[in-house]
Amino acid sequence: MAIRKKSAKNPPVLSHEFILQNHADIVSCVGMVLLLGLMFERTAEASIVFITLQHSVIFPAAERTTESTSLYGYGVKDLATVFFYTLVAIIMHATIQEYVLDKISKLMQFPKTKQSKFNESGQLSAFYLVSCIWGTFILTSENYISDPTLLWKARPHNMMTFQMKFFYISQLAYWLHAFPELYFQKTKKQDIPRQFIYIGLHLFHIAGAYLLYLNHLGLVLLMLHYFVELLSHICGLFYFGDENYHKGFSLWAIVFILGRLVTLIVSLLTVGFHLARAETQKQDVITGNFNVLAAKIAVLSSSCTIQAYITWNLINVQLQKWREESTFQVPCVKKKRTTSKGRSSKKGTENGMETSNRADSPRNRKEKS
Known part of the structure; x- marks a missing residue:
């Protein structure tokens, strides 16, 4: 369209x-x-x-079922599929921007600085909401919500279901489309480095989970991260509508800390127990087995590093806000003190004029008499 x-x-x-x-x-x-x-x-x-999705393998029907099942791996052809769905993501981005966000901006009459932030929060809120619903459906259909221990009990495998692979292809396509959108949306030069880091970190971790066949672990961690980000951007949208709205940010701060802790716990349990108990402990690129010490250290260090980086950024932002609020309050207090001192030091002044020069003062009355 x-x-x-x-x-x-x-x-x-x-x-x-x-x-x-x-x-x-x-x-x-x-x-x-x-x-x-x-x-x-x-x-x-x-x-x-x-x-269509490539690198499928059809397995014969089991004894209890009459239908054959098809699972998917990954390969070079996935690059073409990611390219096509990147185009779809650009079209969906433009659709939401023109038919939803632009109309809301006209009604609210946002200034240019606030409008760019509103557009960013609106786009990411829609993406995070769809991803959370989709990811939760996948985890529910594969019984990972009812039994979370499957993350470290299940044997490592090199195959994905259709929904799992399509989810990862869509995720890679969305974050790849964010690079040309920086040009299409006329992003400011000072904001481009921040956006590059934000997009690059998502691509790095999603691609790592996809290539190392840590699909379910990556999906669980993405759901935790996306839920926190969704709450953050929804609070931002309410704040754009009413600047006095601050209730949701305190809830978001609590959820943010809990999300970071749960992410670290799930990473440690899955990588530590699941990969340690695997039958094969040798690396085999052909079969998709990366259960080696180097891979374990890389996954855990990457997970811990990104959580520390996100937390450090939050602390810096909060400190900067507190400094701005304190610097804004101090001049106001100084102005009030100077105005009160000015009025008290000038004895006999009223509306900027000395009362001793008025005709009805006691000294002038004596001189006239």
Whole structure:
């Protein structure tokens, strides 16, 4: 579906403004070309690589079931699939921006600085909400919520279900689409390094869980992280509507600390017990077994490092806010003291004029008499 932002001027074709205004139309045209390739026999095989999940293995039906099951691994063809769903993510981003966030911004009449933050929180809130619902459904269908010990009891395997692989492909596509969105949304230069770190950390950990076949562990940790981030951005949206709203932030601070602690506990239990009790302790890239000491240390150090980094950033932000509030309150107190001293030191003054110069003062009355 083509999405076009209305503007009074028509910029030149392929110019900077033209790409910014019509990037969703351009991306949708590329996606339509890949879809139309399915209609022709010569191009169908190439188009299928972009649209459907690849590297599937069909297992014969078990004794109790009559249907065969298909599981998925990963390979080079996944790059094409991630590229196609990155295009889909850009189109969905433009749809939410134009038909939801822009209309709310016009009603609320946000300034430009607040509008950019509102758009960021709105986009991420929608993504985190969908991801939390989707991830919870996967964990429920595979009985990981009813029995969390399956994380470290289950044997390591190198296969994923359809929903699990599609979830990871979608996650990688979404965070990859965030890089061109920095250009499309005209992000400020001072905000680009922060955004690059934020996007890069998500891509690094999601890709690591996907490539090391730590799918369920990665999914549980993502759900914990996404839930905390969802609560944070929802509180931010309420704050944009009413600046006096502060109730949700105290709840978010408690959930944030609990989320970090649960993340560390789950990582230690899963990596420590599950991988230590595995039958094979040798690395085999072909079969997807990375159960070696180096991989364990890398996973645990990465998990602990990112939790420490996020917590440190939160502490710095809170300290900066407290400093700004204290510097804002001190000048106000000084102004009140100076104004009160000025009024008391000037004896016999009223409205900026000395009362001794008035005609009805006692000294003037004596001089007249």
